[in-house]
Amino acid sequence: MKTTQSSAGPLDGIRILDLSSVVMGPYATQILGDLGADVIKLESPAGDNMRAVGPMRNPGMGAMYLHLNRNKRSIVLDLKTPQGRQACLDLARTVDVLLYNVRPQAMARLGLGYAEVSGVNPKLVYVGAYGFGNAGPYGGRPAYDDLIQGMTAIPSLYQQNSGDVPRYAPLTLADRAVGMQAAIAILAGVIQARASGQGQEIEVPMFEAMAQLVLGDHLGGASFSPPEGPTGYARLLAPYRRPYATSNGYVSVLIYNDKHWSRFFQMIGRPGLLEDERFSSHTARARHIDEAYCLVSDVMATNTSEHWLQAFSDADIPAAPLYGVDDLIADPHLRQVGMLKDLQHPSEGAIRSPAPVGSYSKTPLSIRRHAPRLGEHTQEVLREAGLADEAIAGLLGTGAAAAANKGKKP
Template identity: 75%
Template sequence: MPEHAATRPGGPLAGVRILDLSAVVMGPYATQILGDLGADVIKVEPPGGDNMRAVGPMRNAGMGALYLHLNRNKRSVVLDLKTQAGREACLRLAAKVDVLLYNTRPQAMSRLGLDYESVAAVNPRIVYVGAYGFGNAGPYAGRPAYDDLIQGMTGLPSLYQRNSGDIPRYAPLTLADRAVGMHVAIAMLAGVIEARESGKGQAIEVPMFEAMAQLVLGDHLGGHTFEPPAGATGYARLLVSHRRPYATSDGHISVLIYNDKHWSRFFDLIGRPELKRDPRFASHTARAQNIDAAYRLVSDVIATRTTAEWLEQLGAADIPAAPLYSVEDLINDPHIQAVDMVRRLNHPSEGEIRSPGPVGSYSRTPAGIRRHAPRLGEHTAEVLAEAGYSEEEINAWFAEAGPRTQPTKDIT
């Protein structure tokens, strides 16, 4: 099936157009979500391309694995926004889209002449979304921000340390970029819905720091929920040292014994029914107050049997349990394969590749992979023509802008 075919219609967001000036992970992840749902995403890149093009592994220069996983269902246009021609082209594109997304600091957009006022002058209905480190109303406005810095400032490494007793660590994935990227996608959709109702656009800000602070504090405000504080910060169940995959006699297993029924069945399963009457474990509230002792008990017992034995016995008792996977195991999981979550695609320059598929099922307007991740500048002429440039103007534009703005050739 030609998954990269550009002409196949569909998706619940068909008819929504997004001008994506973002790069790296957060913004491209957000626009790819909407592209999978049918939005027409025009990816504007500088002459050197999105930085993620250079992050391997890769088969060909400028087509790194992470870039491929963040930029399908988009069209690539090369514009040097620091030039007058590039700025004018960007504004002509902005005049015909629903959303403009950027992830540079607002001060940089102003210097380029692409601030909200300038863009709204050519398209009063534009939803102008800025996704960057810190909100403009706070003292950190304008500071640079990266995933590691935001993880650190929102306490994730210190929570890891409280949980494990080890040194502080970052989550081993671009957690802030991807979690906030989902907020960005929601903000773009919310803006478009409102603009189509009111006929007016607006500027929207989605700051990484605030979004990740909301995520962390939702779990870990703890006793500081109340004024004056009724206890320490932190959700105790998430922070005890024994909350981790349990060691079995031959490996590890993930187990969550959560509600009263689960615990009652577990105590029967291990031959300790008297623990149902233990005041430490007799109720959800009691277990929460003694969560370290509860998880230590589970840890000690799980170590006595094999992973296969536990998976069979816990499953029979209807107690939530799952194998501990590596990334390789995840790729090969039969459920992941059955729902086609890791798609095999034929890319015109990269050959056969695998990529995580769209999330969710839509009965009438399915999400899908309709375009391959584009080569640098692959659609520049096509998109400029849609913006009203004549063939002569496009040729003159390329001649003036220089060879680095030309579409890349197919790699054979």
């Protein structure tokens, strides 16, 4: 599963040293690895925590780890040892990007801050993806997905919308959204570095990134000074904005523009509602969004999901069945486009993994490498960095580096 010319992807030739773990950083480099970058995953002797999160067939190879860390190579270094730190700097000389997601104070304690790393490679793009920007009073605080969701109002928006207790989104939403921001930042940094010959230090803070995402929708009246009304996007917060209950299930539908509403009112035999001042225009419906959605909710309960899906299809109004995860896996469109790839992993056997996203006519994407065992590529990567076999043996002998045993399961 090594890179070939036909499957290298558009980022072939970009080399990333990834010191990150868990979800946010690994998701960023999974995206870049899928696009063809050579991602070297540097792990501690204990390994990435996500290795331990099941389900799994073998220790250290949990399901989420497998998905997040394909198209990467694993090297183990103990960065708390002088030898391990030096080996990391040797690697930094050979890469375009170093990504980390611990607090910057921890990198400084390891002697791997920007000054030290850029000293060995001035062209390096040094990217920190962590909780809070260092310029603010929260700089240096620990952060996790749940904390960032809570601080950026996502649970309270859920409560405002549903009337239920505050809840986190049932996804690693902040980690993955900010991971995408980190991937964009890495690409921007590489483009600038290659144009100028000079790298830079980049900070991608979770709190600020998610605040931007939430406030983009919900700044509302506070967009103006003085405010022109309350915060919040009324349509998103309407209590009836949810999958509509039918007589035998649920349907997702979005009756959005004037054309949709006109067709919906005709479909239900009430065309005169388009003259109702509450529903006569997009602006009017936005002011009366609760009433509009309540009307739809009441009507939807009168017939089956199958009836409504056909009726909305005939009227060209966007609608879809409500899926569970198992339905998503079985979806015929996703099956046709190959969204789940059947792979053969050398230690885990037959597995399925979500495919890389997008279609590239000249540089097709692929899963070129399986998610590595801990330290699977330690010797290979250190040789590429210019270390002699004797030096590598010394690192392994002192425990400053570790390598997976060939042929043995994790």
